[in-house]
Amino acid sequence: LKSRAASTLPGHFSEQMKTLTKEKIAWLQAGPMALIFALFFLLPLLFVIIVSFWDYNDYEMIPSFTLRGYVDSFSGCIVNLPSLCTMFATYLETIKLCFLVWAITLLIGFTLAYFLAFHVRTTTWRIALSLLCTIPFWTSNVIRMIAWIPLLGRNGLVNATLMNLGVISQPQEWLLYSEFSVVLALVHLFTFFMMVPILNSMLRIDYRLIEAARDGGANAWQTVWNVIVPLSKTGIVIGSIFVVTIVMGDFVTVGVMGGQQIASAGKIIEARLNALQFPVGAANAVLLLIAVLAMMRGLTRAVDIRKEL
Amino acid sequence: MEGKRTLSFYLLAAFFAAYVLFLYGPMIAIFTLSFQGPHGGLTFPMNGASFHWFERLFAGNGTVKLGDSFWRSLWLGLVVMALTVVFSVLAGLAFRKRFKGATLLFYTAIASLIVPSIVTSLGIALEFRIFDDTAHYLFGNTFDTSMGLFTSGLGAHLTWTLPFGLLIMFAVFNRFDSRLEEAARDLGATPWQTFWHVVLPVILPSVFGVGLFGFTLSWDELARSSQAIGPVNTLPLELQALTATVTNPDIYAMGTMISLISFLVIAFFLALALWVQNRRSKLPNDAGKGV
Numbered sequence: 021l022k023s024r025a026a027s028t029l030p031g032h033f034s035e036q037m038k039t040l041t042k043e044k045i046a047w048l049q050a051g052p053m054a055l056i057f058a059l060f061f062l063l064p065l066l067f068v069i070i071v072s073f074w075d076y077n078d079y080e081m082i083p084s085f086t087l088r089g090y091v092d093s094f095s096g097c098i099v100n101l102p103s104l105c106t107m108f109a110t111y112l113e114t115i116k117l118c119f120l121v122w123a124i125t126l127l128i129g130f131t132l133a134y135f136l137a138f139h140v141r142t143t144t145w146r147i148a149l150s151l152l153c154t155i156p157f158w159t160s161n162v163i164r165m166i167a168w169i170p171l172l173g174r175n176g177l178v179n180a181t182l183m184n185l186g187v188i189s190q191p192q193e194w195l196l197y198s199e200f201s202v203v204l205a206l207v208h209l210f211t212f213f214m215m216v217p218i219l220n221s222m223l224r225i226d227y228r229l230i231e232a233a234r235d236g237g238a239n240a241w242q243t244v245w246n247v248i249v250p251l252s253k254t255g256i257v258i259g260s261i262f263v264v265t266i267v268m269g270d271f272v273t274v275g276v277m278g279g280q281q282i283a284s285a286g287k288i289i290e291a292r293l294n295a296l297q298f299p300v301g302a303a304n305a306v307l308l309l310i311a312v313l314a315m316m317r318g319l320t321r322a323v324d325i326r327k328e329l
Numbered sequence: 330m331e332g333k334r335t336l337s338f339y340l341l342a343a344f345f346a347a348y349v350l351f352l353y354g355p356m357i358a359i360f361t362l363s364f365q366g367p368h369g370g371l372t373f374p375m376n377g378a379s380f381h382w383f384e385r386l387f388a389g390n391g392t393v394k395l396g397d398s399f400w401r402s403l404w405l406g407l408v409v410m411a412l413t414v415v416f417s418v419l420a421g422l423a424f425r426k427r428f429k430g431a432t433l434l435f436y437t438a439i440a441s442l443i444v445p446s447i448v449t450s451l452g453i454a455l456e457f458r459i460f461d462d463t464a465h466y467l468f469g470n471t472f473d474t475s476m477g478l479f480t481s482g483l484g485a486h487l488t489w490t491l492p493f494g495l496l497i498m499f500a501v502f503n504r505f506d507s508r509l510e511e512a513a514r515d516l517g518a519t520p521w522q523t524f525w526h527v528v529l530p531v532i533l534p535s536v537f538g539v540g541l542f543g544f545t546l547s548w549d550e551l552a553r554s555s556q557a558i559g560p561v562n563t564l565p566l567e568l569q570a571l572t573a574t575v576t577n578p579d580i581y582a583m584g585t586m587i588s589l590i591s592f593l594v595i596a597f598f599l600a601l602a603l604w605v606q607n608r609r610s611k612l613p614n615d616a617g618k619g620v
Contacts, residue, residue, distance in 0.1 A: 042426050049423035052416045053491055054434050060484030061441045064452025071455050132348060135341040149345070151599070156352050158545035159591040162568045163584040167355030170362055175372045177358070208351065240337060261443060269445020272552050276572050286447050293451060293556060302455065305448045312445060 068309075072302035081298045089303030110283040111311070117199070117274070117284065118267040121206045125263050126256065128207070129214030133255075134248065137222035138230070150219065157212045165205050165276045172196040172204075197279030205277040210266055214259035221255030222248065260319050268312050285311065356588065363581035371578065382582035402564035403590075405478055405486065406548040412483075413490040413543030414536060421498025421532075422524075425507075435495075442492040446552035449488055453557040457481045476559035485557040486547045493546065494539040501535040530609070534602040541598035545591060 072089050075082040097105035104112065132153065140146045156164065171177045172195040179191040194200055225248065233243045249256075271286030285308050292301035362369075366377025389396065424431060441449070457476040464475070475481075509531065513523040529536075551565040558566065564587060571580055 043428045046423040046426040046428035046431075049419040050428065050431070050434055052412075053420040053438075053495065054430070056416065056484065056487045056491060057434070057437045057441060060453055060481075061444075061449060061488045062437065064449060064456045065444070066452075067455040067459065068448060068452040071459075128348065131341065131344055135345050139338050139341055152349060153352065155592075155595060156356070158541065158549075158595050159356070159588050160549040160565060160568070160584070162549075162551060162565050162572070163359070163588055164356065166568075166572055166580060166584055167359045170358050170372045171355055173372055175370075177373050180373065208355070211348075265443045265445060269447055270552075271447055272555075272569065276569065280573065286445060289447050289451065290555070293454075298451075298455060298458075301451060305445075305451050308445060309448055312443075316443070 068302045068305050071299055072306045074299045074302075076297055076299045079296065089299040090307075092297075092300050093303050093307065106283070106288070110288055111285055113283055114268060114285040117203060117206070118264055120203050121210070121267050122260060122263050124203070124207050125211045125214040126260065128211050129218055129259060130252070130256070132211075132215050133219035133222050133252075134244070136219055137225075138248075153212060153215060161209055161272070162276065164209060165273060168201060168205060168208075168277070169196065172201055197277070197281060199278070199282060202274055202277045202282060205273050206267055206270070209273065210263055213262035213266065217258035217262070218252050218255035221252040225251045257319055261316055264315050264319065265312050268315065269308060359581045360585050360588070362578055363585040365578040365581070369578060371576065371581075382578045383586075385579060386582045386586065398562050398564045398567045401478055401561060402548055405482060405563065406544045408479065408483060409486045409490055409547035410540050410543035412487060413494045414540050416487075416491060417494025417498050417539050418532070418536060420495055421502055422528075424495075424499065425502055425505075438492040438495050441488045446489070447555070450485060450553045450556040453481050453485050453553075457557070457559075474559060476557070478559065478561060478563075480559070482554060482558045482563070485553040486550055489550060489553055490543045490546045493542045497535055497539050497542070498532075501532050505531065530605075533605050537598050537602045537605070541595065544594055548587075548591065548594070 071081060073085050073087070075084045075086045075088055094105065094107050097107055136146055136149055140149060169176070173179070174191045174193065174196075176195070178195060179188070182188045183191070229247055229251070230243055233247045238246065269286045271284060271290045274282050274284040274287055275290075285304075289301050289304045289308065292298075292304060358373075361375070362371070362373070363382055364378050364380070365375060365382060366379050367381040369376035420434075424435070454476070457474070457480070461474050461476070464472070505528075509527050510523055513527045518526065549565055550563070551569060554563055554566055562570075568580070568583065568587070571583075
């Protein structure tokens, strides 16, 4: 093949050689990253799936093929009907958290991005203000959680202030180590993931479209709803994917801010692993992965539906 | 965009300011409280002001110790940063050409960002456990575990930092004017010279950005480390374990120290990026002068 190509089309052949070496160089360049993902992401995922079908006893996992991990995950789900088993109750709770955090971060993230994209006039200011919102993302999440304790605790600033003002007569316990503080901390930590993609989408919007809407007689709300929201759709979906997947798998924030009292899909995996029940933990991880993928499908489909309308 | 500020501008600006307060307020609270007097507690009001809790932290006689986990996290962060920068820039260059598996690699990176950390962490832990068991079975108990800071821990952190690095490189090369490279090539530059003297200086501010993400994300990483770090702890893991037990401002002093490192690193990288940007615009430009 080589000789035929060379004899008939020498120029073409050398061109082919060039693209071939070019591809080889590209492979060498992408190689290290591909290797890391293969070794520390794809292979591990495969192991999670394999081990979810293994058997186990009190101290080790046993290679075999059994559904025990899955059956144990759903223990009591049929027997205890109509009351919810741990699995269903936990997922319901997690989905509720997820929805709350998603709705709030979307609202805040969109508003912030809208301000930065359409009301801040110079690029320098836009960069400076975006940086102001980004810097906390580069600092420790755990510290940002701990930081709520002096504010929301029993003797915290909020309780003290409200009591001094006479709004409440005794400290409110629901402020910390509660569902409220979990949602608050998640919003505090992850609005960034919603704001950045939306801002990115908004900055790509051709400003003449907004002028056209205004010239056409649209008021500010109509412009936002009918022009900016549809055109920021990609950013909204990307941000939503980030926030939804983070909250669905979260166990650190729920643990620290919930005072280890609130269940979540991530926390039940952690509990199983702490008990060294790896196959059940893996089965739970596979279920979580399926749930997250289903939600992502839902999100991307929601976009297509809008397109159809 | 021209003309007088409208009411909506002021409302949105107020909203933005409130958000910034929400973002930084709690952190400022614990930074302040870490200077609590020796008899002060976990909450306001301040009971005097002192360096008491910092002294305890550095002397190592408080309930919280910076100690070994501090250095472990620092070294791991630096290695993760270096590898993230090198691998991301290389992969960024690769994606400018066409190669088989490019789409697969891209979606794998995105998936690595999106798959819940606990799942990835568990997978890495299982991988290393199974490797250990196999090795023990084949060669006897010549070693305890292959899990560790710079094996499983490093891998776990890279699955989190590399996607960010790659996305930043995508953003850079999407805006890269490839005529610069063509010009360099036409003037006889070798591929290496083209990269070193033309491409790298242009992308340098973003390379610093990748470094910033690489270090800070590793320095603060918790969820992925939880199962995959091996027998020793990193600083965030220690800190998380302490949240449930510590009842004095020791933990705030530690939080302030960790944040201080973060802020120093952020300031360093931002200053570096800004400096490179400024130097470029001030450098004499001989374009079109026939030099």
